[in-house]
Amino acid sequence: MELRVENLRASLGGARVLRRLSFDARGPSFIGLVGPNGAGKTTLIRAVANLIPFEGEISLDGAPVDSVEPRARAKKIAYLAQGAESHWPLSVERVVALGRLPHLEPFRAASPADEVAIERAMELADVTRFRDRDVLTLSGGERARVLLARALAVEAELLLVDEPVASLDPYHQLGVMEVLRAYVDQGRMVIAVLHDLSLAARYCDRLILLDEGIIRADGGPAEVLTAETLRSVYRVEALIGGEGRGFHVQPVKRVE
Amino acid sequence: MRSRSYLLINLGLALLAAIFFVASIYIGRGGESLVGKLHAIDETDRSLAWLILKEVRLPRALLGLFVGATLGLTGAALQGLLRNPLAEPGLIGASSGAALGAVLVFYFGLAAGSAMFVPLGGVAGALISLGVLYMLSGRNPSIVTLILAGVAISAFTSALTSLALSLAASPYAVYEIIFWLLGSFTDRSMDQVRFAAPFMALGALLVASTARGLDALTLGEDTAATLGFNQEWLKARAVIGTGLAVGAAVSVTGVIGFVGLVVPHLVRPLVGHQPGRLLLPSTLAGAAMLLAADLLVRLPMNGPEPKLGVVTSLIGAPFFLWLILRTRREAP
Numbered sequence: 001m002e003l004r005v006e007n008l009r010a011s012l013g014g015a016r017v018l019r020r021l022s023f024d025a026r027g028p029s030f031i032g033l034v035g036p037n038g039a040g041k042t043t044l045i046r047a048v049a050n051l052i053p054f055e056g057e058i059s060l061d062g063a064p065v066d067s068v069e070p071r072a073r074a075k076k077i078a079y080l081a082q083g084a085e086s087h088w089p090l091s092v093e094r095v096v097a098l099g100r101l102p103h104l105e106p107f108r109a110a111s112p113a114d115e116v117a118i119e120r121a122m123e124l125a126d127v128t129r130f131r132d133r134d135v136l137t138l139s140g141g142e143r144a145r146v147l148l149a150r151a152l153a154v155e156a157e158l159l160l161v162d163e164p165v166a167s168l169d170p171y172h173q174l175g176v177m178e179v180l181r182a183y184v185d186q187g188r189m190v191i192a193v194l195h196d197l198s199l200a201a202r203y204c205d206r207l208i209l210l211d212e213g214i215i216r217a218d219g220g221p222a223e224v225l226t227a228e229t230l231r232s233v234y235r236v237e238a239l240i241g242g243e244g245r246g247f248h249v250q251p252v253k254r255v256e
Numbered sequence: 257m258r259s260r261s262y263l264l265i266n267l268g269l270a271l272l273a274a275i276f277f278v279a280s281i282y283i284g285r286g287g288e289s290l291v292g293k294l295h296a297i298d299e300t301d302r303s304l305a306w307l308i309l310k311e312v313r314l315p316r317a318l319l320g321l322f323v324g325a326t327l328g329l330t331g332a333a334l335q336g337l338l339r340n341p342l343a344e345p346g347l348i349g350a351s352s353g354a355a356l357g358a359v360l361v362f363y364f365g366l367a368a369g370s371a372m373f374v375p376l377g378g379v380a381g382a383l384i385s386l387g388v389l390y391m392l393s394g395r396n397p398s399i400v401t402l403i404l405a406g407v408a409i410s411a412f413t414s415a416l417t418s419l420a421l422s423l424a425a426s427p428y429a430v431y432e433i434i435f436w437l438l439g440s441f442t443d444r445s446m447d448q449v450r451f452a453a454p455f456m457a458l459g460a461l462l463v464a465s466t467a468r469g470l471d472a473l474t475l476g477e478d479t480a481a482t483l484g485f486n487q488e489w490l491k492a493r494a495v496i497g498t499g500l501a502v503g504a505a506v507s508v509t510g511v512i513g514f515v516g517l518v519v520p521h522l523v524r525p526l527v528g529h530q531p532g533r534l535l536l537p538s539t540l541a542g543a544a545m546l547l548a549a550d551l552l553v554r555l556p557m558n559g560p561e562p563k564l565g566v567v568t569s570l571i572g573a574p575f576f577l578w579l580i581l582r583t584r585r586e587a588p
Binding site for chain 2: 046049050051070071072073074075077078079080081084085086087088089090091094095098099101102104109147150154
């Protein structure tokens, strides 16, 4: 599967947020979208999910995402919004099952294939043991995993997640990152907006560093997260060390 | 297993609605049964009884069935669409628009012209208020805009209704308007049922088609959009369908409160909170509940019959209070 983004421009409320942004990605791959607040990360994945109007071209396997029929697109691209919540007290299993909506035939109940996908997603996100619990009674960390399972249940080739580990404790942060990694290892592509640079570096195959609507660096974590880019883009001095799963970035001081 | 209990609950509710429907045809004022009387009367009276059955009782029972189903369905759908358990079909302004349209027919003294003028005025009022709603809120309105526009329309049409009441030339028109506004199924003809039924059916179909979209909306509009549901189209079906169905219902029966609000809450303990799965049982329960309420109002043997809309609110409001208290107790 191949994602192409070419000359992407997008505005929010009259302000240009993305300015002529281009990149290609071929699956399977775990891509971390990093950059300071207001860099355009969320806007970028919302454009890929076709949630906002944009100029330029975004195509998946050669087909522009904005000309594909919504249901067909929904089967290919799954999206987990930042701080997503369930508005009704549904059971965990029912929330996860919502991910199968694009696959359901009109007037038909869930097929055995749907049931399998739901089980697989719950298994992967490790929420099977509270499948019958009301999702609103779970802790924040558990609920985040349930909503992630909902997005996994779509079994889309491309999964877009916006700050999946925000407001989670370290244990649950690692849990979510491992789930996303496992999803990629099944042969799919994940693009995740991440603020924790160490986590991003440890789990992602590739990082795209955005700043003021353009790509400032793109490549392997160690290439992107250098003292120089952290200083110029994030305006911080940072300690950088380790490699592979031990890679870490520790911001220590602001640069004025 | 779970889908079997869902099926059983729906069958049970359908059976309940069917029992009340039949009872509504056969049970009259003061609870006397038509069947019991048929033996005691001769041939000419029997044909008269048959006429009463066909022209008086049947339209009344059909209205109970259709209007109750409409209110149950649209109440559940709007609560799902707006993701708010306090939403009710009147929220989008179509029912008060329908009420104003009907009231204007009384005001100008046209009601005596034909039994069809009141429902015609009502449906016209509902359609106009839907048009205004879309003009105010745009093609893809946010939930807040939709609610605000609906509240504005309701407030304005209610003010105009009050104006019509205060300026009405004859006290008889005032009397007619007030009694009509209270909501009732009595003295409605088969023609009125035939006129309103297609609007209710079309509206109900539009609303029923949103079931899966409403499920998707459980996780918010963005998630629903990425699950393949066009938000503009989804809202249009829910809102226009509700406006058509409820507008047509109000135009024949007047305003019947609380059914659309309460019925979904009654059904949730049975089938859960998933908005799409709520539509069918809520439709059936709405029909059963309104038919039962209409049986209740004809129980007193003597004196004027209490108006149905008054009774549904009298039962609905305390029930709703109990529901609030229960929710408060259960809340952590």
